[in-house]
Amino acid sequence: MGAMPERDSYDVVIVGGAIMGSAVAWFLTDLGFDGRILVLDRDMSFERSATATSTSCIRQQFSTELNVKISQFGAEFITNLRAFMGGDTRVPQLGIRSFGYLYLADTDGFADDLRDRAAVQVAAGAATRLLTPEQIHKLYPFYALDDIVLGSINTRGEGYFDSMAVFEWMRRQAIERGAEYVEDEVVGMDVAGGSVRSVALASGARIACGHVINAAGPRAGHVAAMAGIDLPVEPRKRMSWVFKAEAPLDRDLPLTIDPSGLHVRENGGGTYQAGGHFGDDPAVDFDDFEMDHGLWEAEVWPLLAARIPQFEAIKLTHSWVGHYEMNVFDHNAVLGPHPDVRNFLFINGFSGHGLQQAPAMGRGLAEWLCSGGYETLDLSGFGYDRLSSSAPQVEKAVI
Structure with missing residues (x-):
């Protein structure tokens, strides 16, 4: 990791490097994404991130079938972490208590x-x-x-797991495979012709981008507003x-x-x-x-x-x-592209159950970026469109 981005243009710029941003970065590299990835975070210690301050647990007791299946993949990923990471013997063998x-x-x-x-x-x-x-x-x-x-x-597959180990190895392998992590804050975006052309950083750098991923956790609404987008995440x-x-x-x-x-x-x-x-x-x-x-x-x-x-x-x-x-709209994730600003993608609004959903959501967004659609699980129901059409996908099991 350097003090400044190595380039002035990237194919994917991920705003937020905690578990959601790192899940997207890792799955992109795992799927063979042929492009340059920049992950930005205002605090690379992640000390106060939602990832670090969580309860570190996973459950399948949700009120919607899709959220159950998302966490089932999360349990599979956690308990087979080393296998997912290519058998790397440095990666711990994890379990779920x-x-x-x-x-x-x-x-x-x-x-x-x-x-x-x-x-x-x-x-x-x-x-x-x-x-x-x-x-x-x-x-x-x-x-x-x-x-x-x-x-x-x-x-069965519901309880405590070492969430920081999962996060650390996603981040570490993503870096080893070429993703670049830089401590800096996005303070503005240049939007024209239905796309984000570049992001402005607190350091003064301006980075051109093919796609922008909003993985900013509790700051997601603030980041979306830079692109002129209303996102009901607080x-x-x-x-x-x-x-x-x-x-x-x-x-x-x-x-x-x-x-x-x-x-x-x-x-x-x-x-x-x-x-x-x-x-x-x-x-x-x-x-x-x-x-x-x-x-x-x-x-x-x-x-x-x-x-x-x-x-x-x-x-x-x-x-x-x-x-x-x-997500004050329906306590459920917002995932995928904005309908008008097409290269601005969401992975936001998890309302307390994001940590356990990071593997499936990161995989889904990486699939969309690589192939233009969701391949393993159909995550289209989490799209931004439901916010503007007042069609909530309510998750009742929010703790």
């Missing part, structure tokens, strides 16, 4: 939603099971379940807390989605990770990573202890803030 996601419904209406989603998931090949409170208690006797009507869980603050239990649970804790808005999962070694949001969920400034330190005592700890009484005696060890790139 499949403790599953456990959705808890406290109303008949939410229980009906879980039944509807489970039918979609099972039809797509997921191993989702619906559980009565009695069945939940038998499997996980530590929960307080007096208010719970139904649960939903899948313990940064939303998400807080995470890691705590140690005085008396650890005697078995893995599924990533439990509580009706209160709290979620908590196994972290290993008697530690656990909690997250969520409570009350209003406004858009925030791109640089707002301020932690609400009072929330732990006022909301999070009481909710944890109410659902898992064994968590009355716990000690907070550390906490952090990250951002969702929330």
Whole structure:
């Protein structure tokens, strides 16, 4: 990586180098793309990227068949990472710690939603099971379940994985295959004749481009606006807390989605990770990573202890803030070309489930760039057109 781009023209310029941008870059090189690739990011440490601040988990419990299949490919990619990367012995053999996601419904209406989603998931090949409170208690006797009507869980290919290893090896191999990564910020775009002709960088450079990929995460709406495009993606603050239990649970804790808005999962070694949001969920400034330190005592700890009484005696060890790139239109991805600015492509708006979808989405966009269409999974339903035609593809299973 150099301080400035090596050239003044590239076939593909990717704005954002975290897991989405790196997935596109890696799959382009894997598919034999015959062109020059530049990946730009304002902070190559990625310290505050959505990739680095995520929960690092994958699930198949979505409300739409396509999102289930996308995450199924994600699980395949993770568990066969070395094989996908050509058998490179430097690449670790990864697995998924499949403790599953456990959705808890406290109303008949939410229980009906879980039944509807489970039918979609099972039809797509997921191993989702619906559980009565009695069945939940038998499997996980530590929960307080007096208010719970139904649960939903899948313990196959659903749980924790080393997301930073997947990201790092996508990035590293993309670089080794010729993709160029440069720390710089896109501050403007020259749009004429229905295409982006060039991007202007904070360093003062101007880069001509064949295609521009918006992989800017929570900043995606800001980047789209530079091309005169309205994209309803906003940064939303998400807080995470890691705590140690005085008396650890005697078995893995599924990533439990509580009706209160709290979620908590196994972290290993008697530690656990909690997250969520409570009350209003406004858009925030791109640089707002301020932690609400009072929330732990006022909301999070009481909710944890109410659902898992064994968590009355716990000690907070550390906490952090990250951002969702929330698509406020339908909580689903926006992927592919803009209908008017045809060389401006989206890979945005994942609303909290982007990390696990990066392999399938990166592959799909690389296929489109190489062949002009989606080849493995038909991802056309995520196109920008639905935003302007008010035809949402709603994903209900957003955490």
